[in-house]
Amino acid sequence: MKYVIIGAVAGGATTAARLRRMDEHAEIVIFEKGKYISYANCGLPYYIGDVIKDRNKLFVQTATSFTQRFKVDVRIGTEVTDINAEQKTITAIQLETGKTYQESYDKLVLSPGAFPVRPPLPGINMEGIFTVRNVADTDYIKNYISQFNVKKAVVVGAGFIGLEMAENFHELGIDVTVVEMGDQILAPVDFPIAAIAQQHLRDKGIHLYLNTAVEGFIKTDARLKVQLKDETDIDADLVILSIGVKPDTFLAVKAGLKLGDAKGILVNEYMQTSDPDIYAVGDAIEFPNPISGQATITYLAGPANKQGRICADNLVFGNKHTYKGSINTAIVKVFDLTIGVAGMAAKQLKAQGIEHIVSTIHSNSHAGYYPGAKRMTIQIAFSPDNGTLLSAQVIGKEGVDKRLDLLATVIKNKGTITDLTEIEHAYAPPFSSAKDPVNMAGYVAENILLGRLKIMQCEEIADADESIVILDVRTLAEHAAGTIPGSILIPLDEIRDRLNEIPRDRTLYIFCQQGLRGYLAQRILVQSGFDSVFNLSGGYLLWKSYSDEISLQKKEVLV
C-alpha cells in the first residue's frame, strides 16, 4: 500500500507517524512545501517574544529525524500543484530546482491547512506588514525586529493570535496598538467576558481600538502608517495582520472533491472526502458542529491531531474509527489573565436560534483561606428544556484551563448542568474548594432550571424602566464604593426585618457583588410573597466591567 500525504504539520505528520506504527511495510511519502515539518506553530508568537529562546525548540521533528524514526519519505520544499484523482497521481514541484514530477498513490491524505487572510487594502504588501502562520513568517518578523528599531507595532485583528502577538511585543518593550473591526476582542467569546479582558489589556498599556476598520497602509520615512476608517493614522514600525485564516482548498478543488457549506473540504466521520481514496484532516476540512449540526471549520491543533490518528486508523484497518467533531475549545493567555471558551457562546446560539439560558458565577480558584486564591468568572449557556450544557467561558488569573477542560468534557459528552454538580473533583486547599467552581456553576444553573432562581442579565439593567426597583443587597460600604445607578440599598442580613420597605407591586431587580447574596435575598423575598424578583447574574462585578466598557465605547464614538 502506498500512502501519499500532502502537508506535514499537525494533521499530516500525525497521520504519517500513526500510519507507520500501524503498518510497518507500507510506502509512505509526505510532501511539505515549507522547509519544516511538524513544528510548534502554536509556539511561534512566544518565540517572537523571546519567551521561547531556542529556535530549535520549535521543531518537534526534523525531516531527517522523522525519516529515520518512521521510515517515511519526507519531501520538504516540495509543493504539490495538482491531483489527478482518476489516475491516482499527484504532480509535485521541487521549489528550489523547479523540477516537476508525478507521484502515484493508493490512498491520498490532504492536510493543506489554512492561509491567513490578507484583505486587498492599499499598501498591504509593503515591507513590515506580516502574518504569523509558519516558521518563515516568524523568522521574517524576528529578523525585522532585530534589524530595525521597532518601537511601535500595530496588530490588526484581536483574535487569539493577535492577542498573543500583542502580549509578546509588549514584553519586548514595544508599544502595541490593537485594531479590531468588531466591538470586542476574541469573537468566539461573549461581550461581557471579553470586556473583562479588554480592560486588562488597557491596564497593561495596550492601545485598543474597537469598532475600527483599517483602510490601508502608507509609508512615511522609515515608518508605516496604518490608516483607519475614521481618517486617523497610527504610526507603526511593524504591522501584524491577524484577521483570520481560510482553508486551503486549492488542491481539493483541483481534484474535484466536494466542498461544504463552510467552504471547507467535506469529509465524513471517517475523515474520507467525496473521493473514497482521498482523506483529509486539519484546518482545511469542515465538519458538523456537535452542538448546532452546522458545518464548521476548526482551526485548532488538538482536533487536527485527533483527526490524523483517526484517519490513519481508517486507512489501515478500514473505516471504523469515527470523528465526533469539535466543540472548538480554545484558550489564550492575555498577560495575567487566561480566557477560554468551549462550545457555542450565547451570541452564536442566538444567531442560530438555539434556545438557551446564560448564567454567570464568580468563584475562587482554590480555597479562599489558603494563600494565592484568585477569582475567576465562569459563564455557561445551557438548554432551558433539559439543562444540556451548550457552552462555557472562563476568565481569571489561575485555574482557568482546569475548569474549562472540565466544562468542555461535559459539553463534548452532551452532558447537562446536573453533571456539573456531580463532578467529583480533587480537593485540598491548594487546588480547589469543597465545592469547585464548576460545581458552583452547576448548582446555580440547577436552581435556575428548577425555577428556584430567576435571573436577569447585565444588558437588561440598562433597559430597566421606572417601574422596576433595583435593590442592592450588599453592605453599606460596598454600596458606597460604587453601585448601579438608581439602586436602593437593603443589605441582605437586614432584609427579613425590612420587608415592609420593599414595594410588593413592582418588579425587583436584585444584585449583590458576585451573585450569591442576591440569590439568598431572592429566596427570602419570593417565599415572603414577592412575585416578580430577579437576581443579576454575575452580580455587580460583571455589570461593572460590562457597563464601563459600554460607556467607554459610547464615549469613543462621540469623540
Add this chain to the structure above:
Amino acid sequence: MKYVIIGAVAGGATTAARLRRMDEHAEIVIFEKGKYISYANCGLPYYIGDVIKDRNKLFVQTATSFTQRFKVDVRIGTEVTDINAEQKTITAIQLETGKTYQESYDKLVLSPGAFPVRPPLPGINMEGIFTVRNVADTDYIKNYISQFNVKKAVVVGAGFIGLEMAENFHELGIDVTVVEMGDQILAPVDFPIAAIAQQHLRDKGIHLYLNTAVEGFIKTDARLKVQLKDETDIDADLVILSIGVKPDTFLAVKAGLKLGDAKGILVNEYMQTSDPDIYAVGDAIEFPNPISGQATITYLAGPANKQGRICADNLVFGNKHTYKGSINTAIVKVFDLTIGVAGMAAKQLKAQGIEHIVSTIHSNSHAGYYPGAKRMTIQIAFSPDNGTLLSAQVIGKEGVDKRLDLLATVIKNKGTITDLTEIEHAYAPPFSSAKDPVNMAGYVAENILLGRLKIMQCEEIADADESIVILDVRTLAEHAAGTIPGSILIPLDEIRDRLNEIPRDRTLYIFCQQGLRGYLAQRILVQSGFDSVFNLSGGYLLWKSYSDEISLQKKEVLV
C-alpha cells in the same frame, strides 16, 4: 416543619443553609458540640504550618453570622447525647453549664463526622501527642509549639493528613520523622506511584520509616520517645497521630438506626437512614462504591457538601434528588509534588477480584517548547472487557489536579478510555499540548485494549528468567547512565537495521525511558515477525523509582 441537625461542620452546615434557602419558614436548629461551626478543617495543617497566618480565615461562618444570615438556631458547645426516634426527640447537654434538655423534631439530620483512631498503646494519652481533627486540636498544637521548643516531630501514619502535617512541620524548621506501618505512604495509591513520592520526601529531609509499627510512647526529661516494634526509639518533642478515622455512629446506634457492612450509618440514595424521619450525611455514613458496589465510607469534604445539598432538597421537596456515591477523588501536596487518586487503585481492584489492566504514561504538563513544563506520571486502570476507566493516579509538579479532575469525571460517568482520547481540552502552549496527557493516557490504553500494544509492569522485570531478553531501545548515552540489569542495547532508530541481532525464539521485554520509543520498537518487531514482545509500561523512569524503593526497603529489613 422543624428540622434538627446534629453536627455543624461540612455536611451539617451545608444542609442547614440549603434548607433555609429552600424553606424560609421552617424552624431549623443545629447542634454542635464544639465551639465552631462550618470551619475549614482541610486548612488546619496549613494553619499549624503558618501558611495560613490568620486564624480567622479558618472560619467560613461563625454561629452569629450563620444565625443572622440563615435564621438558624445555632447551638454550639452543646452535645446531643441521645435520640428517641419513637418520640422524635433528642437530648442535649450544654457543655459549659451541664444543663440537659430535650428538643423535638419533625425531621432529624445526622452529621456527626468521624473521630481519629487512637490505638490503646502504652503512653498514648501523654501530653505532646496530638490528633489533627478540629480547631481545638489545632489550637493545642499551635500553643504547644510556641510554648515548648519543638525541634523534632514524629508523625505516625503516612496518609493524606500525616503528609500534610509532615510538610508543614518541616516548613516550620522542625525535624520530621514519619512512621508508617504499611510498606508505602498513602494507602489508596499503588506502590510504584507512592514510591515516587517517598523518594521526594526523603530528598526533602523527611525521615521515613515504612513497615514500622509503633509500640508505645515514653517520657524522658522534657521529651517523648516513640518506641518502635524493632525496639529502636525515636526522640520527639511532639507526636501527631494520623492513623485514620472512624465514623461516629454513637448516636445512630442509640437511635436504633441500621449500620452497614462498613460500620457506617446506612443511608439510601436520598441520604435517608433506616428511620424515614432521620437523614444522615458526611463522614459517618456508608454508601456503595460506584465502581465495586461495596459499602464504603468516604472521609472527604467534597462529597459531604454534595450530600448536604441533596439531603436538604429531599427533606423539603420529598425524595427526588439522588446521591450517586463517591469515587474517592483525593489529592495532596507533598512539598513540590502533587499526588492524587480517583476510583479504585489496582491493589483494591485486585483485592476485590475486579479484572483490570494497568497502564502508566509520562507526559509534560504543557508544551515542552514553552518554559516551565514539568513531567507528570499518570497511571490508569481499566476494564479489559470494554475499556471502562476504573481508576487514575497522577503525580507530578504541575497540572496534576487538572488531569485528575478530568480523569475523575470520566470515571464518575462510567466512561471508557475512548472518552479519554476524545477529551477536547483547551490548548495553548502555557496550558497543555495538542495531545493532552489525558489524551495520551487514553491513546496508550486504546492501543493496549485493541492488542496493538502488549505491556508488562515493573514488578514483572524482577521475575524475568533467563529465557527472556530485555531490550533497551534508548540511546547509548541513556543506557550508559543507568539501565535495567541484564538488558542489551539496540537504540530504536537502529532496530530496523539490526533485526538479525534479536533472537526470534525468545520473549522480548522492551523498554525505553518513558514508554513511547518502546512502543514504536514493539510495533516494528511485531510486524517483522517477532511473536512475543512486551513493552515496559511507564518505562525506565517508573522502573527506576520502583526498584530503588524495593532495594531500599530490602536493605532496611537486612539492617
